[in-house]
Amino acid sequence: MGEEAIVRTMGLGKSFGSTVALRDVDLTIGRGEVFGYLGPNGAGKTTTLRLLLGMLRPTTGRASVLGLDAWRDAVAVHRRVGYLPGEPALYGKLSGRQHVAYFGHLRGAANDRRALSLADRLDLDLDRPAHELSKGNRQKLAVVLALMSGPELLVLDEPTSGLDPIVQQEFYALLREQTDTGGSVLLSSHVLGEVQRVADRIGVVRSGRLIAVERMADLREKSLHHVGARFADDVNAAEFAAVPGVRDLAVTGRVMTCSAPQAALDGLLKRITRHPVVDLDCAEAELEETFLAYYGTGEHHAA
Numbered sequence: 001m002g003e004e005a006i007v008r009t010m011g012l013g014k015s016f017g018s019t020v021a022l023r024d025v026d027l028t029i030g031r032g033e034v035f036g037y038l039g040p041n042g043a044g045k046t047t048t049l050r051l052l053l054g055m056l057r058p059t060t061g062r063a064s065v066l067g068l069d070a071w072r073d074a075v076a077v078h079r080r081v082g083y084l085p086g087e088p089a090l091y092g093k094l095s096g097r098q099h100v101a102y103f104g105h106l107r108g109a110a111n112d113r114r115a116l117s118l119a120d121r122l123d124l125d126l127d128r129p130a131h132e133l134s135k136g137n138r139q140k141l142a143v144v145l146a147l148m149s150g151p152e153l154l155v156l157d158e159p160t161s162g163l164d165p166i167v168q169q170e171f172y173a174l175l176r177e178q179t180d181t182g183g184s185v186l187l188s189s190h191v192l193g194e195v196q197r198v199a200d201r202i203g204v205v206r207s208g209r210l211i212a213v214e215r216m217a218d219l220r221e222k223s224l225h226h227v228g229a230r231f232a233d234d235v236n237a238a239e240f241a242a243v244p245g246v247r248d249l250a251v252t253g254r255v256m257t258c259s260a261p262q263a264a265l266d267g268l269l270k271r272i273t274r275h276p277v278v279d280l281d282c283a284e285a286e287l288e289e290t291f292l293a294y295y296g297t298g299e300h301h302a303a
């Protein structure tokens, strides 16, 4: 993460009547960083993004974006931030090209060449009216509109929904170009799979609270492995349970299965080799499974 904070929230909270959508969130995103903001539906992700864009007024705390107050200086923030909403508002009768002209005018920074090049890379026809576009093509147009002015910060709400895998690859390449040139990205999603390839850090929000912030590299180190061993004789569960980090342990007679983070593998193997081994199996789980094991259930987890 760069030294400079592009986003900083302090005690940020938002209530709608008696519904507390977000409470006491302290979050910092650095220059050149891709931050994945993860949480289940209704967790408070969109509320956070709307607070950062000055579309909602905080109930508690404050948010600064590019050194500006997100609420008070919302107009100035909007000029420098590209926003892709979860449900992009497009004008049915206007073509892609007309959207580009209109949004360019609103931002005071028309950049038709960049818009054309983005549309070309995403394989989007800018001449068709929005109401004729499929969901995926509408999403592509929204991506073009968010990126065309070369914003310093990109705020993306579930951006790859509706995009096919090849277009997703191109989209991730665009995000890397954004950070290579010193820009930052805040990417919300309800699944780790959507952000794991591009995020430098992830934050996990649940029931309005930011419950964990973690570097992707650290999450990968925690990556779970499925371990199974068959022994020549019966074994006792207790000795494997004693290895720190071992989860989902099951021992029936001569067979032991469990999950273990990378860091626990050495200790586990040493316990296993105390016994005559007939067969051994060890496979790394999908990162999503590791993520769910740490953050998937319950209300509060330590980072």
Ligand SMILES: Nc1ncnc2c1ncn2[C@@H]1O[C@H](COP(=O)(O)OP(=O)(O)OP(=O)(O)O)[C@@H](O)[C@H]1O
Pocket: 016, 019, 020, 021, 039, 040, 041, 042, 043, 044, 045, 046, 047, 048, 086, 190
């Ligand atoms: N304008 C509003 N009025 C009342 N309640 C709201 C409003 N906006 C959001 N909420 C509530 O705040 C909570 C957080 O909603 P939010 O949309 O931020 O969640 P989310 O994580 O973005 O979920 P999703 O992925 O479903 O959009 C929910 O309980 C939601 O019902």
